Amino acid sequence: MSDEQQPAPLYAEQSVVKVSARTAGILLLFTLAFTALMAGMHTATEPRLRASAQAEKHRLISDVLPSSSYNNDLLQDRVTLPANAALGTASDTTVYRARRDTAPVALVLEAVAPDGYSGRINLIVAIGNDARLIAMRVTQHRETPGLGDYIDPKKDRNKARPWITQFNGVGFEQFGPEKWRVKKDGGAIDQMTGATISARAVTNASRRALEWATTHRTALFAHVSGTRFTPGPADEEQP
Amino acid sequence: MSTDTPYADIARNGVWTQNSILAQLLGLCPLLAVSSTFVNAFSLGLATIIVMLIANLAVSVLRTFIPYEVRIPIFVLIIAALVTVVDLAFNAFLHDLYLILGIFIPLIVTNCIVLARVEAFAAKNGVRAAAFDGLMMGVGFLWVISLLGLIREFIAQGTVFSGIEMLIPGVHGINLLGDDYPGFLIAILPPGAFFVLGFMIAGSNWWETRTARLRANDIAIAMEASSR
Numbered sequence: 483m484s485d486e487q488q489p490a491p492l493y494a495e496q497s498v499v500k501v502s503a504r505t506a507g508i509l510l511l512f513t514l515a516f517t518a519l520m521a522g523m524h525t526a527t528e529p530r531l532r533a534s535a536q537a538e539k540h541r542l543i544s545d546v547l548p549s550s551s552y553n554n555d556l557l558q559d560r561v562t563l564p565a566n567a568a569l570g571t572a573s574d575t576t577v578y579r580a581r582r583d584t585a586p587v588a589l590v591l592e593a594v595a596p597d598g599y600s601g602r603i604n605l606i607v608a609i610g611n612d613a614r615l616i617a618m619r620v621t622q623h624r625e626t627p628g629l630g631d632y633i634d635p636k637k638d639r640n641k642a643r644p645w646i647t648q649f650n651g652v653g654f655e656q657f658g659p660e661k662w663r664v665k666k667d668g669g670a671i672d673q674m675t676g677a678t679i680s681a682r683a684v685t686n687a688s689r690r691a692l693e694w695a696t697t698h699r700t701a702l703f704a705h706v707s708g709t710r711f712t713p714g715p716a717d718e719e720q721p
Numbered sequence: 722m723s724t725d726t727p728y729a730d731i732a733r734n735g736v737w738t739q740n741s742i743l744a745q746l747l748g749l750c751p752l753l754a755v756s757s758t759f760v761n762a763f764s765l766g767l768a769t770i771i772v773m774l775i776a777n778l779a780v781s782v783l784r785t786f787i788p789y790e791v792r793i794p795i796f797v798l799i800i801a802a803l804v805t806v807v808d809l810a811f812n813a814f815l816h817d818l819y820l821i822l823g824i825f826i827p828l829i830v831t832n833c834i835v836l837a838r839v840e841a842f843a844a845k846n847g848v849r850a851a852a853f854d855g856l857m858m859g860v861g862f863l864w865v866i867s868l869l870g871l872i873r874e875f876i877a878q879g880t881v882f883s884g885i886e887m888l889i890p891g892v893h894g895i896n897l898l899g900d901d902y903p904g905f906l907i908a909i910l911p912p913g914a915f916f917v918l919g920f921m922i923a924g925s926n927w928w929e930t931r932t933a934r935l936r937a938n939d940i941a942i943a944m945e946a947s948s949r
Contacts, residue, residue: 505788512787512795516802523806527813534816628757628877628909639883676906 543578543590546608546617552580552587561705563591568694570594570602570687577711579703586611586703589695592621595687599679600624603633605687609695611703614653618646618688623680630680645681648672649688654696662689726850735857741834742865742918743925748832752866753914755825757877760884760894762870765825766863770856772807772829776800777843777855784844796839804830821887834858865921872917877908 536557543556559579565572571594578590588610595603604622609615620634631637635644648671654662656670663669664682673681695702701713741747751769756762779799780787787795808826811819829835838858843851875881879898886893896902907913 505791508786508788509791509794512798516798520802520805520809523809527809530813531809534812626757626909627755627761628874628883629906636887637884639878639880676904 542606542619542621543608545619546606547580547588547590552582554579554581554584556580556590559707561702561707562710564710566694568690570596570690577702579707580608581703586699588616589699589702591691591695593687593691595683597679597686598623598625598683599630599677600626603680603683603687605684605691607688607691607695609692609699611699612653613692613696613699614651615649615688615692617650618684620646620684625680626677630677632674632677633680633684645672645674646684654692659689659693662692726847726853728850728853731850731854732857735854735859735861736864737861740861740865740925741837741858742862743922745834745837746922747837748834748862749918750831751825751828752832752862752869753911753918755828756866756870756873756914757909758874758884759867759870759882760888761825762866763863764822764888765828766859766866768822768825769829769832769835769862770859772800772804772826773835773838773855773859773862774852775803775807775855776835776839777851778848779803780839780843781846781848781851787844792844793836793840796836796844800835800839801830832862834862869914869917869921872921873908873913876905876917877913878902878904 540557547556556578559581561577561579563569563571563575563577565574569575569591571592575592580587580590588608590606590608593605593607595605601624602622603620603625605618606621607615607618623631623634625631625633627637632639632645635646638644638646660668661670662685664671664673664678664685666673666678667682669685671681671685673685698711698713702711705711735741737743739745742749742752748769751765755765776799780796783799804826808823811826812823838855842854846854871881874883875897879902880894880896882892883894883896905913908917
């Protein structure tokens with residue numbers, strides 16, 4: 483009896499193996515084909531994506547720093563900044579240095595507010611050499627649409643004077659560090675009722691960025707373009 | 722097959738009878754997350770139509786090569802790959818549109834209505850019918866999410882079509898309740914989406930029950946008449 487039965491399961495087993503192998507093979511082919519499709523698309527679009535990312539960066543910088551205020555090649559005059567706790571950045575960022583006839587005008591740097599309502603809020607901040615914040619924009623955020631997203635002037639319902647423009651041109655002479663907070667925290671910065679967290683995150687991040695950039699501006703401007711930033715003895719001279 | 726494809730039935734199913742939200746309650750994650758204003762909702766709806774059309778088309782073309790046992794991973798693979806490709810293509814070639822729709826495209830991967838239609842329809846039907854089904858299911862999603870966004874936006878902020886200048890430059894949203902409207906916060910938060918959606922589903926069920934009852938009445942009258 484066992485002699486007769488043995489070949490049958492063996493045959494069935496072979497067939498299962500065969501079917502499995504065939505199915506796995508097809509799955510593998512599909513994976514390869516669609517990975518190739520994605521890779522091909524990525525390769526085909528990469529130059530355009532990089533160009534538009536560059537254009538986007540240009541546009542953002544011109545939002546925070548009027549191009550008439552400097553005359554150097556801003557995107558080329560840069561210092562790489564390692565991850566920085568004061569700015570909230572977790573990886574290398576680039577600081578752009580605006581100059582007019584070699585005299586320092588402003589620094590354009592990235593800052594991150596880690597404590598938004600739905601995670602990190604990325605900011606681009608222009609800080610003048612007179613220790614004032616020239617302007618600031620939100621570059622990436624996930625705040626609640628229609629509620630916390632007024633930190634982005636495109637989404638702000640107050641088109642005439644978007645929330646984030648109240649930082650334009652102010653320094654610690656106007657609002658000292660203890661006043662550079664939202665009104666709910668006893669500061670001077672307006673927030674919208676019911677959506678304080680987003681405003682607080684941006685406000686605090688901008689205060690830290692201004693403090694840091696003011697302390698380190700001499701060192702930042704002294705670095706050779708394209709080098710990595712190292713806080714040097716120049717910092718000690720700053721008040 | 723192509724001559725008697727019931728396009729009218731596919732359209733009615735997609736837009737109303739088997740509406741992805743009102744009848745099947747599928748894809749609630751992006752639905753609830755993005756329907757806080759009309760413009761956001763409408764943009765997600767448009768992006769969903771594009772992806773559903775392409776996903777149904779691709780699966781229908783490839784359906785004879787897909788082994789039944791591993792169809793789900795392959796469907797997921799196809800959908801995810803197509804969403805990536807659409808995302809990249811939009812970003813590269815329609816950059817202005819991408820700035821508006823772009824953030825919504827990756828969200829579509831989380832919408833199980835795409836997988837559901839691929840599995841239930843595209844894997845079993847011809848290319849043209851499948852593409853049409855994807856389009857119509859997308860239209861059904863579009864109108865429901867747009868209406869949901871419209872209602873939530875109105876309750877929460879007293880406005881309609883705010884942010885429409887991003888879609889149509891020069892056109893502005895309308896503030897119906899004036900600047901002193903204090904706003905109704907919960908409508909814009911996820912619980913508000915559940916409340917409004919609940920009322921919309923209740924409304925559509927009421928309508929369906931009512932038409933069914935009227936139809937039953939008609940049949941009863943007709944039967945009575947014929948038995949005389």
